[in-house]
Amino acid sequence: MEYSHQIIRVMNLSKNFKGYPAVKKVSFTVDQGEIFAFLGPNGAGKTTVIKMLTTLLTPSSGLIFIGGFNIREEKNAIRRLFGIVFQDSSLDFDLTAYENMQFHAILYGMAKGEWKMKIEELLRLVGLWSRRHSLVKTFSGGMRRRLEVARSFLHQPKILFLDEPTLGLDPQTRKTIWQYLLDLNRNSGVTVFFTTHYLDEAAATAQRVAIIDGGEITALGTPLELQRKTQSGSLEEAYLKLVRKEAGEEGGLGADRLRQERKLWTKKL
Amino acid sequence: MNALYILWLRQIKVYSRQWTRIVGAVGQALFFLLALGFGLGPIYTEARKEDYLQFLVPGIIAMTILFLSVFSGMDVIWDRQFGFLKESLVAPVSRYQIMLGRTLGAATVAVIQGLIILGISYLLGFIVYNPALIPVATFFMFLTALLFTSMGTAVAAVLEDMQGFQLIISLIVIPVFFLSGAIFPLEGIPESLQIVAAVNPLSYGVDSLRGTLINQSFFGLQTDLAVLIILTAFFIYLGGVLFSRMQI
Numbered sequence: 001m002e003y004s005h006q007i008i009r010v011m012n013l014s015k016n017f018k019g020y021p022a023v024k025k026v027s028f029t030v031d032q033g034e035i036f037a038f039l040g041p042n043g044a045g046k047t048t049v050i051k052m053l054t055t056l057l058t059p060s061s062g063l064i065f066i067g068g069f070n071i072r073e074e075k076n077a078i079r080r081l082f083g084i085v086f087q088d089s090s091l092d093f094d095l096t097a098y099e100n101m102q103f104h105a106i107l108y109g110m111a112k113g114e115w116k117m118k119i120e121e122l123l124r125l126v127g128l129w130s131r132r133h134s135l136v137k138t139f140s141g142g143m144r145r146r147l148e149v150a151r152s153f154l155h156q157p158k159i160l161f162l163d164e165p166t167l168g169l170d171p172q173t174r175k176t177i178w179q180y181l182l183d184l185n186r187n188s189g190v191t192v193f194f195t196t197h198y199l200d201e202a203a204a205t206a207q208r209v210a211i212i213d214g215g216e217i218t219a220l221g222t223p224l225e226l227q228r229k230t231q232s233g234s235l236e237e238a239y240l241k242l243v244r245k246e247a248g249e250e251g252g253l254g255a256d257r258l259r260q261e262r263k264l265w266t267k268k269l
Numbered sequence: 270m271n272a273l274y275i276l277w278l279r280q281i282k283v284y285s286r287q288w289t290r291i292v293g294a295v296g297q298a299l300f301f302l303l304a305l306g307f308g309l310g311p312i313y314t315e316a317r318k319e320d321y322l323q324f325l326v327p328g329i330i331a332m333t334i335l336f337l338s339v340f341s342g343m344d345v346i347w348d349r350q351f352g353f354l355k356e357s358l359v360a361p362v363s364r365y366q367i368m369l370g371r372t373l374g375a376a377t378v379a380v381i382q383g384l385i386i387l388g389i390s391y392l393l394g395f396i397v398y399n400p401a402l403i404p405v406a407t408f409f410m411f412l413t414a415l416l417f418t419s420m421g422t423a424v425a426a427v428l429e430d431m432q433g434f435q436l437i438i439s440l441i442v443i444p445v446f447f448l449s450g451a452i453f454p455l456e457g458i459p460e461s462l463q464i465v466a467a468v469n470p471l472s473y474g475v476d477s478l479r480g481t482l483i484n485q486s487f488f489g490l491q492t493d494l495a496v497l498i499i500l501t502a503f504f505i506y507l508g509g510v511l512f513s514r515m516q517i
Contacts, residue, residue: 079361092353
């Protein structure tokens with residue numbers, strides 16, 4: 001197949017929420033083994049694109065092929081191919097680190113002989129093996145994120161989607177998380193697709209960068225290409241030149257409101 | 270099958286670790302039993318020459334199951350944004366399986382809680398008419414729990430956030446409980462109320478528990494069984510469809 005090295009192919013992808021266009025005719029490809037950053041202001045459509053790529057949202061129009069599979073027809077084949085770290089934690093806080101890993105393995109239909117070894121290997125890699133029997137609710141933010149990275153990689157996916165994987169973490173933990181991700185990318189050739197607001201992270205890790213603003217891709221290329229194009233000294237400077245000045249509107253299905261309500265609730269409890 | 274099992278097990282494990290929830294639900298039921306059972310008991314006994322606690326216990330067990338089931342069904346609202354649910358939605362498992370695994374787990378939890386209330390009632394002086402029928406009563410508890418968990422899931426699947434939650438509680442849960450005959454006998458009440466009770470799914474759950482635990486049934490156990498099976502099947506189907514269409 002001609003496009004076999006392109007593990008993600010997106011063509012004219014659009015998503016409307018009740019008439020409001022959150023993503024407008026976006027097209028791009030990601031190569032196998034590539035580290036690809038998706039940058040843009042809040043509400044630009046980053047999370048919406050990731051949700052569509054990971055089968056959580058149905059596109060209004062356009063095509064998505066992942067690993068050669070059409071997302072409209074072969075969702076489960078695609079789901080086996082990727083692992084994901086969400087913007088909001090999707091760990092089960094009332095389960096131990098080990099149980100979270102174990103449940104993931106069984107959900108993905110892994111054989112016991114296979115997952116026992118893999119779980120140990122990954123928990124050791126992210127430095128949580130000694131804490132494997134602790135409930136996740138006793139973990140710090142950094143430990144939780146490390147566990148999520150380990151879990152997303154458990155079923156040996158070909159692609160990792162990471163939606164702001166280092167949000168709210170201290171610089172040291174951010175660095176550690178990226179160390180794991182780069183190791184995984186180097187050792188297993190996993191494709192990494194991530195969003196972030198930390199432009200230094202994107203500049204340091206991504207081979208190519210797409211900038212999305214107002215639901216449209218406004219620039220795509222290597223960090224150096226974008227700098228050259230905008231005559232900037234850094235990716236951050238280039239980025240600021242490439243996005244509109246005013247902040248975007250928040251989209252999505254009430255997710256932000258829900259996040260706020262949850263904050264109130266958990267404070268009360 | 271494995272996925273179904275793990276989703277079920279997850280509900281059980283989480284439940285067993287949230288002791289505040291267990292104590293809360295038991296406390297609520299105990300409060301109803303004491304306040305109503307001992308508060309209204311003398312008047313009831315005066316009028317009907319029967320023990321009110323005997324009459325009330327099946328109703329309170331049904332109440333516990335109703336509340337727990339609807340709430341755990343509605344946990345989907347949080348879960349799809351912040352929990353394990355989102356993790357399972359990207360797994361190579363069908364949405365119907367996920368919904369069913371969750372529902373079976375939540376229903377099991379509700380039944381365990383119902384049995385705890387039954388045990389506590391026994392300590393308060395409740396007498397089971399025929400202990401051999403306790404497994405049958407447990408089966409009816411399970412049907413009732415499945416019904417309301419899938420109803421809660423169906424509602425949660427169409428709600429975007431917690432805004433509608435309070436509305437659901439006051440428009441569904443409270444009327445369903447109070448108009449089900451859980452705390453008063455359906456015999457001799459105004460006809461309009463009787464009609465309301467007859468279209469209320471919980472009435473059949475309450476009635477089936479009364480039938481099996483104290484040998485008193487208004488609709489008849491066959492009717493209870495038929496209505497509960499049909500409604501449960503319908504709501505599992507509806508919950509499954511809405512859940513699989515849910516976008517997050």
